[in-house]
Amino acid sequence: MGISTCSEAISLSKELENNSAKFYQELSNRYEQEKELFLAFAKENEKYVKQIERTYYGVITDAIEGCFAFDLNPEDFQIKGTLPKDDSYSNAVKEALAMEEMIINFYQVAAEQSKHLMADVPRSFTMVAKKRTERLTKLKSLLEK
Amino acid sequence: MALLEEPIKGIKEVKNYINGEWVDSKGKIVDVVNPATGKVMGKCPISTKAEINAAVEAAKEAFPDWRRTTPLARSRTLFRMKNLLEENFEELSRIQTMEHGKTIDESRGETRRGIENVEVSCGIPTLMQGYYSEDVASGIDEWVIPTPMGVFGIIGPFNFPFMIPLWSAPYAVATGNCIVIKPSSEVPFSQMRLAELAEEAGFPPGVWNVVNGGRTVVDGMLEHKDIVGITFVGSTPIGKDVIYKRCGETGKRVIAQCGAKNFMVIMPDCNVKATVPALMTSFFGNAGQRCLAGANLLIVGEDDKFYNSFMEEVTNMSSRIKMGYGLDESIQMGPVRDKEKRDNIMGYIEIGIKEGARLRLDGRKPKVEGGCPDTCFVGPTIFENVTSDMRIGSEEIFGPVMGVFRAKTLDEAVQICNASPFGNGHAIFTQNGRSARDFQYNVTSGNVGINIGIVAPVALFPFSGMKDSFFGILHTQGQEAVRFFTESKVVIQRWF
Numbered sequence: 001m002g003i004s005t006c007s008e009a010i011s012l013s014k015e016l017e018n019n020s021a022k023f024y025q026e027l028s029n030r031y032e033q034e035k036e037l038f039l040a041f042a043k044e045n046e047k048y049v050k051q052i053e054r055t056y057y058g059v060i061t062d063a064i065e066g067c068f069a070f071d072l073n074p075e076d077f078q079i080k081g082t083l084p085k086d087d088s089y090s091n092a093v094k095e096a097l098a099m100e101e102m103i104i105n106f107y108q109v110a111a112e113q114s115k116h117l118m119a120d121v122p123r124s125f126t127m128v129a130k131k132r133t134e135r136l137t138k139l140k141s142l143l144e145k
Numbered sequence: 146m147a148l149l150e151e152p153i154k155g156i157k158e159v160k161n162y163i164n165g166e167w168v169d170s171k172g173k174i175v176d177v178v179n180p181a182t183g184k185v186m187g188k189c190p191i192s193t194k195a196e197i198n199a200a201v202e203a204a205k206e207a208f209p210d211w212r213r214t215t216p217l218a219r220s221r222t223l224f225r226m227k228n229l230l231e232e233n234f235e236e237l238s239r240i241q242t243m244e245h246g247k248t249i250d251e252s253r254g255e256t257r258r259g260i261e262n263v264e265v266s267c268g269i270p271t272l273m274q275g276y277y278s279e280d281v282a283s284g285i286d287e288w289v290i291p292t293p294m295g296v297f298g299i300i301g302p303f304n305f306p307f308m309i310p311l312w313s314a315p316y317a318v319a320t321g322n323c324i325v326i327k328p329s330s331e332v333p334f335s336q337m338r339l340a341e342l343a344e345e346a347g348f349p350p351g352v353w354n355v356v357n358g359g360r361t362v363v364d365g366m367l368e369h370k371d372i373v374g375i376t377f378v379g380s381t382p383i384g385k386d387v388i389y390k391r392c393g394e395t396g397k398r399v400i401a402q403c404g405a406k407n408f409m410v411i412m413p414d415c416n417v418k419a420t421v422p423a424l425m426t427s428f429f430g431n432a433g434q435r436c437l438a439g440a441n442l443l444i445v446g447e448d449d450k451f452y453n454s455f456m457e458e459v460t461n462m463s464s465r466i467k468m469g470y471g472l473d474e475s476i477q478m479g480p481v482r483d484k485e486k487r488d489n490i491m492g493y494i495e496i497g498i499k500e501g502a503r504l505r506l507d508g509r510k511p512k513v514e515g516g517c518p519d520t521c522f523v524g525p526t527i528f529e530n531v532t533s534d535m536r537i538g539s540e541e542i543f544g545p546v547m548g549v550f551r552a553k554t555l556d557e558a559v560q561i562c563n564a565s566p567f568g569n570g571h572a573i574f575t576q577n578g579r580s581a582r583d584f585q586y587n588v589t590s591g592n593v594g595i596n597i598g599i600v601a602p603v604a605l606f607p608f609s610g611m612k613d614s615f616f617g618i619l620h621t622q623g624q625e626a627v628r629f630f631t632e633s634k635v636v637i638q639r640w641f
Contacts, residue, residue: 001475003475004467004475004477006250007249007250060254060257061254061601062431063426063600064426065598066248066250067478068426116416117422117423
């Protein structure tokens with residue numbers, strides 16, 4: 001069943017942020033050399049959750065299309081569980097890259113679908129997508145080290 | 146999708162809040178039923194005349210001190226209240242979903258709109274400033290002081306149990322008056338929680354009172370000599386023939402916001418992709434139970450190709466609306482408030498069929514998710530070939546029923562809108578500025594939408610209404626509410 005309501009879209013974004021934070025925490029425990037970077041990513045996710053929720057709770061009104069603003073397939077936006085125990089560092093970083101691309105895609109698609117309907121929510125999604133794009137560059141540079 | 150946690154567990158008893166005390170009523174007790182689950186969630190008293198009199202007496206006694214409290218101090222109490230409302234935002238929203246049936250997005254929207262009125266009222270130190278002219282004649286100065294008036298009654302409807310009393314209450318108390326709120330006995334919990342937060346915010350005893358009940362409480366307010374004004378939101382027959390009339394007879398100020406039959410005018414140049422979701426919210430949001438809901442869809446132009454493709458989009462999206470308990474985040478439309486209202490809507494669908502309208506989408510056997518009983522559910526319903534002389538095209542149904550009209554030109558569309566006895570929230574969807582301007586200029590409607598399906602003014606603006614949709618002069622919200630709750634005292638001064 002697709003996601004149509006803003007409440008559900010916000011919950012999905014929260015789930016993606018929380019799960020990807022857990023993923024980065026695991027990376028930080030496993031790979032000491034980039035511990036600080038991965039922890040910073042995890043912490044940044046908390047900020048995104050707060051930012052998006054603040055925006056949603058600030059602009060949601062009965063006059064806009066909260067129940068009809070999205071047409072998202074949640075199966076397109078899922079984060080795998082944990083990393084395999086014996087995964088290599090480069091595979092783990094590649095996993096992080098794929099995850100980031102998926103999350104960025106989520107925010108971009110959600111922003112596009114709701115751009116005429118949900119006031120500041122799509123703007124907030126776009127902002128988070130843009131911020132996360134910077135992560136791609138950082139993660140790619142880890143692979144080149 | 147799992148349900149969000151219910152904030153009210155078991156069966157909660159509603160009390161009256163009078164003079165800073167939570168008191169039991171001696172009146173009859175009625176069940177409050179969650180319309181989505183069918184379960185009894187509480188007991189609400191139908192208070193007696195003595196109880197409304199006690200509340201008015203308490204408010205009257207509190208008034209002199211509250212009036213003397215400085216506007217800045219009153220504003221600080223409202224700031225505390227605003228903070229408490231934010232802290233309890235989610236609980237307040239879920240209570241609305243439980244008692245009314247609306248979806249969680251809709252309830253949060255209602256909470257936000259209510260809080261916005263408290264925020265605007267926080268500006269009362271400047272909002273209620275008077276004005277001054279020096280030397281209106283040589284050596285004579287003149288100024289006006291907006292002064293509070295005493296005790297106001299606020300009568301709330303069932304469809305927005307949290308927000309609508311807040312169109313009035315914060316402005317009334319901010320300007321130095323005291324209030325007695327009568328929520329709908331079908332949905333008393335939002336106002337009970339709000340009064341708890343008002344108490345926590347520090348309003349002195351007697352300033353903010355809540356008396357639950359029905360006709361006896363309303364009559365008690367209308368008859369009471371110490372109530373100086375009433376705000377009311379509800380149906381046109383009650384608003385016009387009872388509230389407005391009797392306030393006139395007893396010399397009370399009145400704002401009576403009443404029924405509607407809003408037209409959503411569709412021009413062939415509209416942005417279809419953005420318009421259709423807006424129409425879903427307009428016609429089916431809050432299960433159609435709002436005075437700003439779209440009731441009639443009026444498609445302009447003789448182009449059958451546009452008409453057919455547009456109606457295809459509207460019907461497809463309407464037929465996919467997911468119905469169920471609003472605490473499931475995926476639900477797009479909840480039940481109507483009770484079985485009686487559902488039966489009334491079903492009756493109108495039968496009438497529409499008999500009147501010869503074409504039933505394009507039949508909501509009489511809705512698919513309800515999550516195992517909820519269908520007792521209070523009506524699915525999105527669409528009638529085509531509707532005309533103004535049909536009852537379904539002219540009477541307020543207050544449910545998720547769309548009547549589709551056609552007009553050859555925008556002029557004809559405006560004529561159809563203006564022939565309605567109501568004038569609450571007509572809207573146009575177009576990409577053409579000239580059409581939009583002509584529409585807003587010529588249509589007789591208190592609130593006018595341009596590419597907006599729910600024409601609900603934000604708290605800074607008056608919630609307007611014309612013709613049979615509104616009785617009174619000033620409106621709730623914003624500056625007009627400040628004027629409604631104050632009387633102008635003009636001072637002319639000369640010193641010998």
